[in-house]
Amino acid sequence: MRKLSASNLVASINQLDKNTFFNYINPKTKGLIKIDSVDLPEGPIRIKRWDSSKGGSEAKTKVETISSEMIWRVANSFHQNQPINLDRVLGGSYNTRSVLEALLAYTPEFYFCYPGRIENKAGFTSIKHGHKHLIWKPDLPHRIGVIEKINTEIVISEMPALDAFYDSLVLTENNIEAKELDIAIQRRHAQIQIALYFIGHQLNFRTWIAQNDKGILYQNKKIGEYDGVISSLKDEKLMSAYGDAVQAALLIDCIWFKNGTLMPAVMEIEQSTGVTSGLSRMKNFKDKFPPFPTRYVIVAPDEDRAKVIREANKPQFKDLNTRYFPYSAVEELYALCQRRKIKGISEEFLDCYMEPILN
Incomplete structure (x- = not known):
């Protein structure tokens, strides 16, 4: 069973065209992303992002950094064929998390999906429409530079199963x-x-x-x-x-x-x-x-x-x-x-x- 590392993710993103403007996964999220530079083997990755509908442009935009620490946290969260919600993995930290999510989706081994969500109210369990996740499928690569959605019958319990607590x-x-x-x-x-x-x-x-x-x-x-x-x-x-x-x-x-x-x-x-x-x-x-x-x-x-x-x-x-x-x-x-x-x-x-x- 393969295990992802930060160098795997950085190498994959480094293969993307650095002259291309990339969209976010969610079409409601306006704006464009461009890769400025990539430090091998483990980052950081430098990007520019702007929203032209608000008067933004590449020339006016400063370079932002996707840190090696962030990339490592994401890499360690992935297991083959298991959907991952990056917002939960990163705990709402890192304002470039949606950029990293989008860039990964453009690489061949990552898809986005909407697994079902288990909801429990008053002892009654039901399956609801889930949130956006990324899923790592190394045995089913898609074409580089495009975003692919994949359907899945997996359902997610959003109650954490293995949290480590340190108190007092x-x-x-x-x-x-x-x-x-x-x-x-x-x-x-x-x-x-x-x-x-x-x-x-x-x-x-x-x-x-x-x-x-x-x-x-x-x-x-x-x-x-x-x-x-x-x-x-x-x-x-x-x-x-x-x-x-x-x-x-x-x-x-x-x-x-x-x-x-x-x-x-x-x-x-x-x-x-x-x-x-x-x-x-x-x-x-x-x-x-x-x-x-x-x-x-x-x-x-x-x-x-x-x-x-x-x-x-x-x-x-x-x-x-x-x-x-x-x-x-x-x-x-x-x-x-x-x-x-x-x-x-x-x-x-x-x-x-x-x-x-x-x-």
Whole structure:
């Protein structure tokens, strides 16, 4: 099953004629779109748009940007033959979302459609006419440069099925290294760290949380005090005989242990620091620990995939055989654990979410 990436979407849009004016999908939306330039491999895409009925023209119009972050969010939302509403995916953010939607529809693998909408009122369910969606059909390409509608019998429940919720998360002063630190970035790092703990807990793993992060408060309780969080690596059976490895692991963001005999994953979260720092920390740990089967994992935003692959494939890190665990996959697995309380599965289940990236 193919998986879309930002580079796939950008490459497809780059094939469109840059001298052509494109219409929006909805004929009621007046105006024209023109591609100004495309940065390969993952954007941004620069466009111009104007409404001639309001006196607009290409010459009077400034260049706007469709960001790489936006493109990644859209790419991660698509699965083959499943309709996607970009307004819902993007949460109303990004004022160029209708432009990206239109440009994708002009590429061969995307169609627009109107799937039915499930409506539930007072316990009675009915199917109503749905809203406009895009659908990715790579096995049924149409001609490039035209918009094609496709009929579908799919119906959509507009109630979200897998949302990840983070509540009551507080950062203590010990977690803030300097006044100029971007707290929003630090908070996101902490959210992902907490999600990894709960995933591990649901899979019956014991979890090491970096020594300097144990004071993070979640639901009025320090994360270091949660059930299954390891207080000292010296007490962990696998680690007790290797003092140098214990020291090397103290600041690693998250390590999962199982049954005293397994280490399913060693993970570094790279929200604001360079990927190299996390790789170096894991490499230092690996060099001080006897050869042992585990997964060395960089957990990072979806839009950082190319950077993670580039850094992980440098010669000094090759022996880590690094895996990439994107934030979207973390949140998908976290939400699954929240809703379904999965159990009885092997650690190989993780391989469905962690992408091998060694070239």
